[in-house]
Amino acid sequence: MSHTFSPEVIAEIQERARLGGCEVRGLGAKRAVPSFDDLLILSAGISPAPLEGTQERCDTRTVLGTRHAEEPVVLDIPITIAGMSFGSLSAGAKEALGRAAAMTGTSTTTGDGGMAPEERDSSKTLVYQCLPSRYGFDPDDLRSADAVEIVLGQGAAPGGGSVLLGQKVTTSVAFMRDLPEGLDQRAASRHPDWTGPDGLRVKIEELREATSWRIPVYVKIGAARVASDVRHAVEAGADVIVVDGMQGGTGAAQDVFIEHTGIPTLAATRMAADTLRRLSVENEVQLVISGGVRSGADVAKALALGADAVSVGVAALIALGCNSTSDDTGADVSLGYRALGTVPGSCTACHTGGCPVGIATQDDMLADRLDPDFGAERVANYLRALAMETTMLARACGKSSVHDLDTGDLVALTVEAAAMARVPLAGTSWIPGVTD
Amino acid sequence: MTSLPRQSDQRAGRQGDPPAAEVTLDAAALSTREINRSLQALPYGRAVVTNPDGRHNLAVGLDAPVRVEIDGPAGFYAGGLGKQAHITVNGPAGCGVGENLMSGDVHVRGSAGRSAAASARGGVVVVDGGCSSRAGISLKGATLAIGGDAGALCGLLAQSGVILIGGDAGPCLGDSLYEAVLYVGGKIAGLGADAVVEEITQHDVTFVKILAEGCGFDHLSPADVTKVVSTRRLYNMQNHDHGNY
Numbered sequence: 209m210s211h212t213f214s215p216e217v218i219a220e221i222q223e224r225a226r227l228g229g230c231e232v233r234g235l236g237a238k239r240a241v242p243s244f245d246d247l248l249i250l251s252a253g254i255s256p257a258p259l260e261g262t263q264e265r266c267d268t269r270t271v272l273g274t275r276h277a278e279e280p281v282v283l284d285i286p287i288t289i290a291g292m293s294f295g296s297l298s299a300g301a302k303e304a305l306g307r308a309a310a311m312t313g314t315s316t317t318t319g320d321g322g323m324a325p326e327e328r329d330s331s332k333t334l335v336y337q338c339l340p341s342r343y344g345f346d347p348d349d350l351r352s353a354d355a356v357e358i359v360l361g362q363g364a365a366p367g368g369g370s371v372l373l374g375q376k377v378t379t380s381v382a383f384m385r386d387l388p389e390g391l392d393q394r395a396a397s398r399h400p401d402w403t404g405p406d407g408l409r410v411k412i413e414e415l416r417e418a419t420s421w422r423i424p425v426y427v428k429i430g431a432a433r434v435a436s437d438v439r440h441a442v443e444a445g446a447d448v449i450v451v452d453g454m455q456g457g458t459g460a461a462q463d464v465f466i467e468h469t470g471i472p473t474l475a476a477t478r479m480a481a482d483t484l485r486r487l488s489v490e491n492e493v494q495l496v497i498s499g500g501v502r503s504g505a506d507v508a509k510a511l512a513l514g515a516d517a518v519s520v521g522v523a524a525l526i527a528l529g530c531n532s533t534s535d536d537t538g539a540d541v542s543l544g545y546r547a548l549g550t551v552p553g554s555c556t557a558c559h560t561g562g563c564p565v566g567i568a569t570q571d572d573m574l575a576d577r578l579d580p581d582f583g584a585e586r587v588a589n590y591l592r593a594l595a596m597e598t599t600m601l602a603r604a605c606g607k608s609s610v611h612d613l614d615t616g617d618l619v620a621l622t623v624e625a626a627a628m629a630r631v632p633l634a635g636t637s638w639i640p641g642v643t644d
Numbered sequence: 645m646t647s648l649p650r651q652s653d654q655r656a657g658r659q660g661d662p663p664a665a666e667v668t669l670d671a672a673a674l675s676t677r678e679i680n681r682s683l684q685a686l687p688y689g690r691a692v693v694t695n696p697d698g699r700h701n702l703a704v705g706l707d708a709p710v711r712v713e714i715d716g717p718a719g720f721y722a723g724g725l726g727k728q729a730h731i732t733v734n735g736p737a738g739c740g741v742g743e744n745l746m747s748g749d750v751h752v753r754g755s756a757g758r759s760a761a762a763s764a765r766g767g768v769v770v771v772d773g774g775c776s777s778r779a780g781i782s783l784k785g786a787t788l789a790i791g792g793d794a795g796a797l798c799g800l801l802a803q804s805g806v807i808l809i810g811g812d813a814g815p816c817l818g819d820s821l822y823e824a825v826l827y828v829g830g831k832i833a834g835l836g837a838d839a840v841v842e843e844i845t846q847h848d849v850t851f852v853k854i855l856a857e858g859c860g861f862d863h864l865s866p867a868d869v870t871k872v873v874s875t876r877r878l879y880n881m882q883n884h885d886h887g888n889y
Binding site: 229341342345346347348350351373374385386387388390391392394396400401402407410411413414417418419420421 | 765
């Protein structure tokens with residue numbers, strides 16, 4: 209069997225030959241890349257000593273947007289919910305995510321398509337995205353938000369615009385986006401009213417003027433040219449930089465983007481943090497990392513590498529019920545997966561709108577399979593578990609705040625991870641590219 | 645069918661001014677933040693911003709039926725993110741004039757830079773002179789009236805609303821157009837992907853006549869405009885059309 213032309217590659221070539229097009233799918237990169245799993249945490253020993261797990265407090269309070277905003281975002285935990293659109297997700301899913309964030313004292317984020325009323329009503333702290341498409345962008349919604357996030361790209365498809373296939377462009381979604389119903393929406397990859405770093409600076413000022421400089425301005429980049437993009441965003445005046453690594457998910461994007469563009473979250477985190485330090489703004493501009501964050505260990509490692517917070521997207525959807533075998537009525541929905549040509553645990557068919565558990569759909573009958581009350585409780589439990597795991601690891605390192613974790617608390621399992629994270633290979637003092 | 649802009653709202657300072665004091669804000673002595681906070685606090689009435697000297701972000705985020713005159717050249721995003729207000733720029737305007745306008749109007753008594761009325765969802769943007777590239781990009785329901793020529797990619801990805809070009813249109817007019825309608829009084833250098841010329845009807849002539857009159861465009865012959873709409877062939881992904889995207 210050829211490695212170059214494996215059975216999977218042969219099948220892909222045959223599919224392209226049949227369709228004359230490329231595969232569009234949901235979620236994130238399937239390929240194995242260096243990740244937070246390739247790092248280990250150096251727990252405390254004689255000195256420093258660990259904190260007592262139940263008796264000594266470990267702070268998780270997180271403040272974002274301290275640079276220019278009059279009202280920074282204050283969160284109870286350093287774990288936020290990433291931007292996902294109403295349209296890609298059902299209204300019930302957006303409501304559940306908002307409620308879960310409110311229950312755990314954190315923020316959630318809108319997505320391409322504007323702010324759904326259910327989302328604003330259910331979210332205590334809501335970040336409003338300003339995307340290239342500007343679908344549904346409304347100054348009233350902007351003023352009602354707790355922060356605004358200018359999105360330059362997403363980790364799943366940096367350089368590409370979002371896609372929403374026609375089966376999800378229903379009456380309500382089309383109305384919010386000013387699009388004809390049933391159209392295959394291909395959103396712009398570039399903002400309509402500015403180009404380049406100088407344009408971004410003026411755009412940021414415009415959003416501040418429209419909100420009386422009250423709320424923070426985040427800038428989100430898809431992790432590719434991280435050092436350059438972070439520098440430009442800082443110089444343009446961003447309060448918070450959000451870096452979405454290549455393992456980040458999407459509701460629909462071309463597979464060629466998902467698997468072949470951007471850099472891993474691990475590398476992007478260190479690169480972004482180092483850039484902030486180089487610019488001497490690490491205490492002024494906050495860094496939020498996303499893209500494949502799943503556990504408290506991932507959170508702790510991201511914070512140790514220099515992030516102030518993380519965002520979870522796909523993991524929050526999985527907590528909500530994505531890829532489950534049953535829905536919130538208790539019914540077995542395996543047949544729904546089979547109809548999409550997949551099985552629970554492997555489904556990436558968000559783009560089809562046929563989500564068997566009612567999350568990534570605009571079909572009312574499917575959406576009814578998700579109970580926002582149950583869903584919110586599951587996501588809130590998940591976020592609490594992540595926060596608990598993060599504090600466990602921080603305490604084990606002798607830290608009284610999760611934000612005190614640093615690169616001295618990490619080693620790498622592989623040479624690649626050591627080079628990307630710029631931490632020593634485990635059992636050595638060797639940092640590839642840094643030490644001899 | 646596309647609705648006509650409200651006549652009484654088309655031009656700042658034309659009629660129906662609320663009986664309120666006029667405020668003068670000297671941009672040479674005030675920061676952008678101070679100017680906008682003052683303008684945003686006005687419930688009605690008139691304000692004049694003097695010495696703008698191309699300042700960016702003037703009169704953004706207004707949400708009241710105020711009449712604002714920017715007495716000179718404005719920079720980027722003049723009147724952006726606005727609702728209800730009537731804004732006049734006595735001079736040229738920079739990139740993104742009237743961007744994401746929701747209602748009210750912005751009138752540029754000069755030419756405008758790139759991306760005029762970008763993503764505007766309502767109201768009217770009138771530019772007496774010409775516009776640079778990508779005028780009316782991603783338009784979402786507003787009306788953009790350009791007295792002079794429009795640069796390349798005018799109407800790119802325009803979703804709904806109307807663009808009237810009194811002069812000539814540059815290359816790639818209406819590229820990837822959705823449901824917006826474009827009228828061109830002069831010559832068209834070239835159409836973009838999925839844009840097509842459609843025969844005008846009496847309704848179009850009447851509509852253009854009323855719109856042109858309201859904007860003060862007397863150099864335009866409504867019966868001779870060229871109408872450009874979408875072929876809608878790119879609305880759904882067809883596998884062999886990828887080269888057109």
